Amino acid sequence: MTVSEIRNIITHRGIQLNLKGKKKADLIHIIQRDENNYDCYSTSYSETCGQDGCLWRSDCLKADKVIN
Numbered sequence: 010m011t012v013s014e015i016r017n018i019i020t021h022r023g024i025q026l027n028l029k030g031k032k033k034a035d036l037i038h039i040i041q042r043d044e045n046n047y048d049c050y051s052t053s054y055s056e057t058c059g060q061d062g063c064l065w066r067s068d069c070l071k072a073d074k075v076i077n
Contacts, residue, residue, distance in 0.1 A: 024039060
């Protein structure tokens with residue numbers, strides 16, 4: 010998912026924050042918190058978060074492997 014698509018999700022959820030300059034992971038963390046989920050996208054907790062139904066799971070695991 011592109012950063013633009015993620016920003017659209019945030020806008021459609023009615024979240025009003027300044028999104029300028031935010032990275033993809035920051036934007037996804039905003040959505041995860043809005044969903045009352047852990048904001049663990051692309052962190053050291055991503056492989057053990059237990060949120061198997063998370064929309065970002067497959068992308069997160071890929072990103073985590075690239076970072077680490």
